Amino acid sequence: MAADPTGQHLVLFARQPRYGVGKRRLAADVGDLEALRFARASLDRLRRTLGTDPRWTLWLAVSPDRPTGWAAPARVIAQGPGNLGDRLDRVVRTLPPGPVVILGADTPTVTRQDVADAFAALGAHDAVFGPARDGGYWLIGLRRRPRQHLPFARVRWSTEHALTDTMAAMGARATALLRVQEDIDDGPSLRRYLSGSRRG
Template sequence: MTADRTGKYLVIFARRPALGVGKRRLARDVGDLEALRFARSSLARLLRTLGRDPRWTLWIATSPDRPTEWTRPWRAVAQGPGDLGEKLSRVVRALPPGPVVILGADTPDVTREDISAAFAALGSNDAVFGPAQDGGYWLIGLRRRTRAHLPFTDVRWSTGHTLADTLQAMNGRPTALLRMREDVDDGPSLRRYLASR
């Protein structure tokens, strides 16, 4: 792949918005239809807000890997198999050189200012994180130096330890933190999100 004019890459990790495909924890609490409704509206909002900003190039990291027609007009990259760490590593390595900021499609209120702040933080840090209230993170950004170690091994994914484990895997390299947000993974977090709007 060749780099584009921005040299900065924003990647939204998203499952194809179809009934029964994603948001399984949320669906257990609120049903498949409501989970699909949230997934579609959240992704649409993020794409409207972040997709056309000239300061970065937007990609969608897809799961399942095919079909990818639903990602157009944005570029698609496959998440592939494995745990979240393996998927993040695969996507980070697949992109052209330059800083990358990754967020999930389950934090619909992310703003252009959030993304701009993340890229700015990578000017003097090797990584930036957007902490989530559940102990994970809604955003990770990496400066991506040549042959840099990726901090995705020995991480307890989808637990209250995810952010702490990833910070430990940074091995003391400089990192920055953005503001805390809540990502919508289950019924209670969806109710809190809806109540805050």
């Protein structure tokens, strides 16, 4: 894999936006079409907002692994099989050397300053987390070292324990926290996001 000229990797985990696929909790509340519209709009917003900053290189970690034409012209890496922990582990180990910050495509409120704050935190910490309102996290950043133990093996994904489980797996290594944000996973969270966007 080619070296990253910035030395800093920003990875956006993204599922190909397709009707009736993905965002099932959201679709159950607002319908498949509205869920698809959100998925496309959120992914487009994050790519536009974060993809042109010269301080890092944006990668799209995509699912399904093929085809990937919808993700062009971004640098693309396949998520591969397994649960979220398996896929995070694989992507972190596959990227060229340098600190990595990973976020999902369902938190459209993430800004360039959030990402810059995450990379800055990795100057003095081994990991940084962006806590989500539901007990998970919208961002994880890792300084990365040779033969580093990654904290994804025993996490109870998609539960209120995801953040505490991952931080516990870090052991005594230094961690930092960013501001709390909300993943858009259901109808109420989408309505709160849209209301905030209108006020903004």
